[in-house]
Structures are given as C-alpha cells and as structure tokens.
Amino acid sequence: MISATQKAHIRPVHPFPARMAPSIVWDALPKQGDSLTVLDPMSGSGTTLVCARMRGHRAFGCDTDPLALLIARAWCADVDPEGVKSRAELVLEWAMKLGNRLTREKSYPTKADDETRQFIDFWFDSENRRDLTALATCISRVRSESERIFLWCAFSRMVITKTAGVSLAMDVSHSRPHRTYTVAPVKPFNAFLKAVTTVVNNCPFKMNSSVASSASIQYGDARSLPIEAASVDMIVTSPPYLNAIDYLRGHKFSLVWMGHRISEIRALRSDNIGSEVSKKSFLNSAIQKTMEAMADLDTLDNQHLGMIRRYVWDMNKVMKECARVLKRSGRAIFVVGDSAIRGVFVKNSEALIHLAKIYDLSLASRSTRTIETRRRYLPPPESDNSGQKMNGRMKEEVILEFHY
Ligand SMILES: C[S@@+](CC[C@H](N)C(=O)[O-])C[C@H]1O[C@@H](n2cnc3c(N)ncnc32)[C@H](O)[C@@H]1O
Structure with a gap:
C-alpha cells in the first residue's frame, strides 16, 4: 500500500x-482493513481508481468516452518504464521512415471518411498531418496492448494541450x-519521446512492485452498468454537471487519429449525460419534484427545461444503478458542482439528494469546498443580474455522502 505522504x-x-x-477520494477511502471493491461509474481520467489502488482496494471504472477509458487504463496500469521507452524509440524510428514515404493523399487515419478528413484538414497543418498519420500507424501496429495504451496516451498528450500542441488550436x-x-x-x-517519458514517470504503479491491488476499467454506461447487483462496497464519483463541459469537443482531436470518425463521436456526445443536445426524456412526478428542487423553473424557457429534465432523467437512472450494485451497508460519494442557465442557479446537488432518497440511499453528510482555480471549467453565470452570491456558489463543489 502507498503511504499518505x-x-x-x-x-x-x-x-x-x-x-x-484526489484528496476527496483519498480522504473518503478507509485507511486500513480489508480491501474493498470501489467503483466509479463515470470514471473519467481515473482519479478514484488510482487512489483506490494506491490504498490497496479493488477498483472498477466505467465510462463511455474512449479517450477517458484510455487515460484511466494508462494511469492505473503496471508500467515497465524502460520497456515502454525502448518500444517508443522503435516506433519513432519506424514512423520517421514511414513519414518520408507518405503522400498528402495518404496522410489520414485509415478509416477516416470525408467529414473526418475535413476536420483533420482544418485543425492540423499538412506536415503534422503526415507525421501524426505515420506515428498513429506505427503505434497501432505494436502487438502488446499494454504498451499501445501508454504510447497512445503519450500521442494524445501532444494533441490535447492548453497552449502549444501539434494541432492549430489552443485550449x-x-x-x-x-x-x-x-x-x-x-x-x-520532436515531442513524442518526451511525452512518453512523462506518461510512464507519472504512472504510480510499476511492474513487479509489491502493490497487490487491482483496477479494471471497461466501457460502460452508468445508466445501465455491466456490474453485478450488490457487489460494490463503495462508490466515489463525480458525474458531469448539467450543461457544463463537452468533454468530446476536445477529445475528438485525439480520437480521430485512433480510428474514430467524427459522426461516431457526435453520436456518443449526444447521448452523454449533461450534454446540451436534448434527447427524449419523460416527465413523471418524481422527475418533476426533483426539477422543482433544483431551480426556479418559472424563469426558464422550454428548451432549458428540456435540458434539465433530461439531466434528471439520466441521473435518476444512474442513481438507480448505483443503488443496485451497492452492497447493503455500502457508501456512495458524489462530487458535483451546480450550474447556471441563463442566469438561473441550478442546484445539481439537490437533484442527487432527491433521487438518492427514491432508492433508499440516505444522506449521511453534505459539505462544500472551493474548486481550485486550475480545476474550474464551469462557464460563468451569463446574466448581468446573476450577482456576486451566485458567482461564489459556482466556484464551489458539493460533496454528498449517502449510506444504504
Ligand atoms: C466529471 S467527469 C469525471 C472526472 C473523473 N472523476 C476524474 O477525476 O477524471 C464525468 C465523466 O462522466 C462520463 N460520462 C458521461 N456520460 C456517461 C455515461 N452515460 N456513462 C458513463 N460515463 C459517462 C464523461 O465521459 C466524463 O468522463
């Protein structure tokens, strides 16, 4: 087990x-005793899973975003740093040779259709398009799946950057x-080997170390989890906020190189929890009451009411699934921020409290903490009359603990 320091x-x-x-998960997990089964049904980059492994537990994670799954798999895996670095050197050597032979017409991922090619043309210059095609081709030919995960993660690090990366974009x-x-x-x-070194150096679990815990990460929809009933001791998760982040808008910059088409990514995005795209959802009395607890509904138009209804509809399914997979006496911790729609404060946290009650999960504690500036991605309240008070609340996240 890894020490607190x-x-x-x-x-x-x-x-x-x-x-x-990470400190939220770290502090919530038991320090000693039997190893527990810890689940994050919307595991993102894998913070819950890494901390659970570090504390000696069995970690399970699900997500629907292929890039999130890749990142979490890399972060939680046992890495052989020298082995991965030597493989990366070979891959770079092959890619440089292949790059010399690639023509402009061939400088696209193999499965890219017209729409995906247009996206790539817009966001990548032709020289980088050729070199990224060569690197992606050579990474996909690496036989060892575990090595491929680290190499793709390093590849993606060069694409998904704040200021300077291999695309023409910022942010x-x-x-x-x-x-x-x-x-x-x-x-x-020029950047690939450095990216590989950062990835493997930041992986906390080294091959042949004495860490006995495990992590299993699979594609899974939190509204219908591929997990047995009553099999989980603890859930620690941070669901998407209503209308806050479109994860795939940035992630598609890497995913297109890994063989995903823009149309597939669009379909995935429209089905994600918290997305702006309004899909069908239904109103029943539980959903209506939950919505009323979240915001002053009279001030919102039909489009925004539809968004809230869909969020509650989805989170109701998530809560039902969490209750199904949790053992009796299990604990569930949800970390969520609130949102603002057209200057109306929307309490996502109240939605979770309401929904949990339906499934016999009782609220054991509710606390708030300030979101550090560098972790803050919420759009600011849009309206002029949204006021200081709301601004303050938007900078907080709410930690809810439920017990069965
Ligand atoms: C706030 S992020 C989680 C961040 C994570 N706790 C971490 O530390 O990296 C929310 C995640 O929910 C995922 N998500 C959205 N809809 C989902 C669904 N239906 N099933 C599973 N995961 C989903 C998103 O892809 C995103 O990775």
Whole structure:
C-alpha cells in the first residue's frame, strides 16, 4: 500500500477537464482493513481508481468516452518504464521512415471518411498531418496492448494541450478549442519521446512492485452498468454537471487519429449525460419534484427545461444503478458542482439528494469546498443580474455522502 505522504505526488498522465480532486477520494477511502471493491461509474481520467489502488482496494471504472477509458487504463496500469521507452524509440524510428514515404493523399487515419478528413484538414497543418498519420500507424501496429495504451496516451498528450500542441488550436485541454496558429507550434517527432517519458514517470504503479491491488476499467454506461447487483462496497464519483463541459469537443482531436470518425463521436456526445443536445426524456412526478428542487423553473424557457429534465432523467437512472450494485451497508460519494442557465442557479446537488432518497440511499453528510482555480471549467453565470452570491456558489463543489 502507498503511504499518505505519497498522495501529494499523484500526478496525472494526461490533461482532463474537471478532474476530481484526489484528496476527496483519498480522504473518503478507509485507511486500513480489508480491501474493498470501489467503483466509479463515470470514471473519467481515473482519479478514484488510482487512489483506490494506491490504498490497496479493488477498483472498477466505467465510462463511455474512449479517450477517458484510455487515460484511466494508462494511469492505473503496471508500467515497465524502460520497456515502454525502448518500444517508443522503435516506433519513432519506424514512423520517421514511414513519414518520408507518405503522400498528402495518404496522410489520414485509415478509416477516416470525408467529414473526418475535413476536420483533420482544418485543425492540423499538412506536415503534422503526415507525421501524426505515420506515428498513429506505427503505434497501432505494436502487438502488446499494454504498451499501445501508454504510447497512445503519450500521442494524445501532444494533441490535447492548453497552449502549444501539434494541432492549430489552443485550449483543446479545456474543451474550448479555437484555431490560433497557421503552423502548429509543436512537431510530433520532436515531442513524442518526451511525452512518453512523462506518461510512464507519472504512472504510480510499476511492474513487479509489491502493490497487490487491482483496477479494471471497461466501457460502460452508468445508466445501465455491466456490474453485478450488490457487489460494490463503495462508490466515489463525480458525474458531469448539467450543461457544463463537452468533454468530446476536445477529445475528438485525439480520437480521430485512433480510428474514430467524427459522426461516431457526435453520436456518443449526444447521448452523454449533461450534454446540451436534448434527447427524449419523460416527465413523471418524481422527475418533476426533483426539477422543482433544483431551480426556479418559472424563469426558464422550454428548451432549458428540456435540458434539465433530461439531466434528471439520466441521473435518476444512474442513481438507480448505483443503488443496485451497492452492497447493503455500502457508501456512495458524489462530487458535483451546480450550474447556471441563463442566469438561473441550478442546484445539481439537490437533484442527487432527491433521487438518492427514491432508492433508499440516505444522506449521511453534505459539505462544500472551493474548486481550485486550475480545476474550474464551469462557464460563468451569463446574466448581468446573476450577482456576486451566485458567482461564489459556482466556484464551489458539493460533496454528498449517502449510506444504504
Ligand atoms: C466529471 S467527469 C469525471 C472526472 C473523473 N472523476 C476524474 O477525476 O477524471 C464525468 C465523466 O462522466 C462520463 N460520462 C458521461 N456520460 C456517461 C455515461 N452515460 N456513462 C458513463 N460515463 C459517462 C464523461 O465521459 C466524463 O468522463
């Protein structure tokens, strides 16, 4: 098990918007005793899973975003740093040779359709497009899946950056990409080995170390979890906020190189919890009451009411699933921020409290903490009359603990 002093050294392998503060998980997990089964049903970059492993527990994570799954798998895996670095050197050598032979027409990921090619043309200059095609091709040919995960994670680190990366955009890591450059400031062949070194150095679990815990991360929808009933001791999760972050807007910059088409990513995005796109949802009395607890509904138009209804509809399913997989006597911790829609304060946390009650999860504690500036991704309240008080509350996150 890893000691408390080491928690300060939890370093991410890849940027991720609205990552959970590791100290929340760390402090919530039992310090000693039997190893527990800990689940994060919307695991994102894997903060819960890494902390649970570090504390000697069995960690399970699910997410629907392929890039989140990749990052969490890399972060939680047992790494052989020297082995991965030597593989990366070979991959770079092959990619440089392949890059010399690639024509402009062939400089796209193999499965890219017209729409995906247009996206790539807009956001990547032609030289980087060729070199990224060569690198992506060579990474996908690496036989060892575990090595491939680290190499893709390093590849993606060069793409998803705040200021200077291999694309023409800035702020990709904040999911707010805007085209800034005419030539990308970073060349993939120059940056790849450094990115690999950062990834493997930041992985806390080294191959052949004495850490006995495990982590299993799989594609899974939190509204219908691929997990047995009554099998989990503890859930620690931070669900998406209503309308706050479009994770895939930034993530698609990497995902297109890994063989995903823009149309697939769009479909995934529209089905994600908290997305702005309004899909069908239904109103029943539980949903209506939950919505009333969240905001002054009279001040919102039909489009925004539809968004809130869909969020509650989805989170109701998530809560039902959490209650199903949790053992009797289990604990569930939800970390969530509140939102603002057109200057109306929307209490996502109240929604969770209401929904938990339906499934016999009783609220054991509610606390708030200030979100550190660098972890803050929420859009500011839009209206002039939203006021100081609301601004303050938008900078907080709410930690809810439920007991069965
Ligand atoms: C706030 S982030 C989680 C961040 C995570 N705690 C971390 O520290 O990196 C919310 C996550 O929920 C995921 N998500 C959205 N809809 C989902 C669904 N239906 N099932 C599972 N995960 C989903 C998103 O892809 C995103 O990774």
